[in-house]
Amino acid sequence: MKAIIYSDNGGPDVLRLVDREPPAPGPGEVRVRVAVSGVNPTDWKTRAGATNPKQFPEVTPHLDGAGVIDATGPGVDAGRVGERVWLFMATAGRPTGTAAEFTVVPANRAIALPDDASFELGASLGVPALTAHRTLTVAEDGPRRLSKGALDGKVVLAAGGAGAVGHAVIQLARWAGATVISTISGPEKARLATAAGAHHVVNYREGDPAAEIRAIAPDGVDIVAEVALGANLALDLAVLRTRGTIATYANDGGKTVELDVRQNMSLNTRFQFLVLYTVGEQALTAGAEDLAAAVGDGALPVGEEHGLPLTSFPLSDTAGAHVAVENGAVGKVLVNVSEDGRLS
Numbered sequence: 001m002k003a004i005i006y007s008d009n010g011g012p013d014v015l016r017l018v019d020r021e022p023p024a025p026g027p028g029e030v031r032v033r034v035a036v037s038g039v040n041p042t043d044w045k046t047r048a049g050a051t052n053p054k055q056f057p058e059v060t061p062h063l064d065g066a067g068v069i070d071a072t073g074p075g076v077d078a079g080r081v082g083e084r085v086w087l088f089m090a091t092a093g094r095p096t097g098t099a100a101e102f103t104v105v106p107a108n109r110a111i112a113l114p115d116d117a118s119f120e121l122g123a124s125l126g127v128p129a130l131t132a133h134r135t136l137t138v139a140e141d142g143p144r145r146l147s148k149g150a151l152d153g154k155v156v157l158a159a160g161g162a163g164a165v166g167h168a169v170i171q172l173a174r175w176a177g178a179t180v181i182s183t184i185s186g187p188e189k190a191r192l193a194t195a196a197g198a199h200h201v202v203n204y205r206e207g208d209p210a211a212e213i214r215a216i217a218p219d220g221v222d223i224v225a226e227v228a229l230g231a232n233l234a235l236d237l238a239v240l241r242t243r244g245t246i247a248t249y250a251n252d253g254g255k256t257v258e259l260d261v262r263q264n265m266s267l268n269t270r271f272q273f274l275v276l277y278t279v280g281e282q283a284l285t286a287g288a289e290d291l292a293a294a295v296g297d298g299a300l301p302v303g304e305e306h307g308l309p310l311t312s313f314p315l316s317d318t319a320g321a322h323v324a325v326e327n328g329a330v331g332k333v334l335v336n337v338s339e340d341g342r343l344s
Contacts, residue, residue, distance in 0.1 A: 002337075003100035004318045005058050009049030012319035012326075015061070022102040025073035030107045032085060035343045037098040037315075037335040038064035038123035040164075044322040046091070056095035061318075062335070063090050065098030066113060066122025068343055076107045085110040086122030088130060088288065092277060098123075099318050101337055111288050117295055119342070120310055124164070124302045124332045125291055130276055132168035133287040135225035135247035136176070138272040142223065142245070143176075146290040148297070151178035155217040157239065158182040160227040161193030161201070164332050165249060167308045168300070169225040170196040172291075175299035178223075181216055183209065183232070192330070196307030210238040220244060230254035237263060245270040302332060312336050 001022045006014040025031045043061050045051050066086045072078050090105050091097040113122045136146060136156065143150040156173040160166040161182030173180045174197040182193040183204040190201040202212045213221065213235075220241025226232060226248040236246050237260075246269065251257070264271075276284070294300050302308045309331030313321040324333050 001101040002315060003060050004315065005060050006047055007058050009047065009054050011048065012044075012322045014047065015319045015322065017316050017318075020100070023096060023104040025071050025076070025104050027074045028076060028107055029073040029104050030069045030076055030080060030110050031071040031102055031104050032065070032067045032087060032110060033070045033102055033343060034065050034067040034098050034100060034337040035119040036066050036123040037062045037337050038126055039321045039325050039333045039335060040064065040127045041325055042127065043097075044326050047322065059091070059095050060097045060100050060103070061091065062097040062099045063092065064088055064123055064126030065090065065103070065337070066119040067337075069110060070102070072107070080107070083110075084113040084115065084119075084122075086113045086125050087111075088126040089276065089284065099315065099335060099337070108285065108288075111292050114296060120312075120334060121295070121300065121302050123334055124308065124310070125295070125300070127276060128164035128332075129168040129172070129291050129300065130284065130287040131165050131249045131274065132172050132225065133290055134274050134276075134279060134283060135169060135249060135272075136173055136223060137286070138247050138270075138274070139223050139245040140243055140270055145286055146172055146176045147293060148175065149177045151176035154178045154222040155220075156180050157213065157221045157224045157236070158193070158198065159225060159232055159236075160184075160252075161196060161198055162189035162307070162330060163227060164308065166193070166225065166227065167196045170198050170307070171300050172294060174199075175294050175297065179217070181213055181221070183235075189330075192307040192309070194307070195305060204232070204235060210235055213239040217241075223247060225249070228252040228254075230257045233257060233259075237267065237269070240267060240269060243268045243270070245272060247272040247274060249274050304331075308332050310334055314339075
């Protein structure tokens, strides 16, 4: 099989296209013929050694993907062979990700993908959608699971709604019944956030964004899904309702945050920091189940017309895909593992 590997941390040039024997699934595992691999910021950061030292002599990157199960290991229902699936956390504690024609994952990390859902959609779920799910299920006064109506009466602020996680926050929150506001930096990103389903968009670089948000939500925002806590904290606190939650999954533009303790005591602010690697299996399982329901309802479409432009690279140019993500490509970057992202 064709696979992308790296043996040393470094820049995109450490990625190599090689031939390897297809892996065999072990107990509790499935082997998946990969059609499309999804690329996330954590993938290039892991390759570069920016997070933790490389754990294995050889690594095939990428946490997310989609394809078809072609073999099962002991303890897994053989009837799953032929099932279309989306994959998540493929390289969490493992050396073999989705940037290969075949990959092996625990059976519970291969989630059924409906026939009418594309492999591009499946490969766009994983990290972004699971992160979005977590931001929406940690509020003190909110639900622990998402479904239609679970967020009725709530107001959600999606910071950076044109990004992959922000896009998923908008779609999931809208599916669950929330009023969704997204902050954006210009007309093009406003268009994408609106296409994703945001009821309101507010340019945080112009006018008085706090006043605009308060006009929409006089009692304040229930949940802020935050991508740049340091840069946006003052705005978040200006619009947060008492006992509201700021769920932050990144701090774009900085590593530290200074808090006014008295202000946050008065608000009873809940801060939830999150990263999928340590969120726990219970949260991952709940997220995957709820995402499967949302996909089944047609609530998570992708593509330019749905607010998430897709940029695809061939497997041989996985390095180019990494460069695109590292340079902040808008939307979702994918790698077509099969020739055209399809499986015949």
